[in-house]
Amino acid sequence: RRDVVLLTLGTGVGGGLIVGGKLVHGRSGMAGELGHVTVNPDGPRCDCGANGCLESYASASGLRGLVEQRLGLSPGAPLPAPIVDSEGNFSVRGLSAQARRGDRLALEAFATAGYYLGIAIAAFLDIFNPELIVIGGGVAGALPYMRKAMMTQVRERAFTAVASQAKIVRAALGPRGGVVGAAYAALHPVKRARRAR
Template identity: 40%
Template structure:
């Protein structure tokens, strides 16, 4: 007896997740319990053009399925995270600057190439979902994910689902304004969290310090090379006890704490997950963040929340893509 269309998809016991980044594509295959059966990493090759990138995605899915020993016919759905604003309903990517894409119907194109239902979402939203379901998030219904690296990004899980807002733009945690007269952000505004606490912001402050002939401890950590002053160098100098570096890391942590406190008071989440390279830079920034959060959040919101480090590292996005595919194919 031939099964119906829906019955057919229901009997499909696997999902595919893809995290499409500016430099690499991570692809994974999992079963319905969320156990990962295979992982593949390939270079994006964004400079080789849109068709090349789409071919790389399709190939990486084929390789991941082969490594997992799963046929396409056994896959219920694929989820894919893309760096840029998009419409999760239609799968149209409005803009992906790192890929040179504009108004691309990625969901449709991949759906027809992979012969699967394909669900597209923003990479930061999927990282939030990944940490929520498989990482540090304890499958919380109300979770805020913040990633601090070159920039500051994030995603919101509200009521158990990714919260997209009215036009898909929610979760721009890096652009919460914290200092009306603060430094200019890449977005053009002044005093955004990203301009105060990102790796770029930390490095910029250190570079400015060194340019003034100060920050000698930081400069020495960079081997005396001004061009080598980075957030990582500042963090290392701070961990080593350098006063100026400690001040820079603490200030970044304080602004992060202000943002976290504001988010606690506004959204009353049960979990806040902080990830990204800068959050792994020792305890100085983390402690300053926690101290300011405790000082600025209402006790009612503070009592209920766990503030934790991300658990999945660079796999958060692909795990979220798997979670999205699972969630979307659950009802089928």
């Protein structure tokens, strides 16, 4: 594929862009910070200092924040047993298991994350007109619970001609993508052109 947008939903939200068959690095190598697009100017404060970034909703930390908000808990407060791991940390897997059982809190949290993810994807479709949008990272396993709200926003917001030609898929390598990518990068270093001064 020559035009691809990648979103990695993990503890935060990262990304990458391939335009015309080439990975986009940006002037200082920072291109692809897709998690910091604003999807709700009145939303929660992101770790980057801005309000309402995609990362504040569609990452593991964002989902935790949504759960805390719905339960009326202060940030960092202990969470109920079904959605924490053996060490007491928030678990997207646990939240997914609750969603599978029809738990309203879990389903609402994922629907909210999907809503804002769809807003961002619609923008990326209109800006980059990609063939493919790939969603990876640990949170991507919960995509089935986010997809309906996500696709509603994509259909409502993106240009129909653009959205109808693009596929939105889950990354084939799943959580192994980062390790495989690091190995590939080590074996195939990027040669950067020297800039004229």
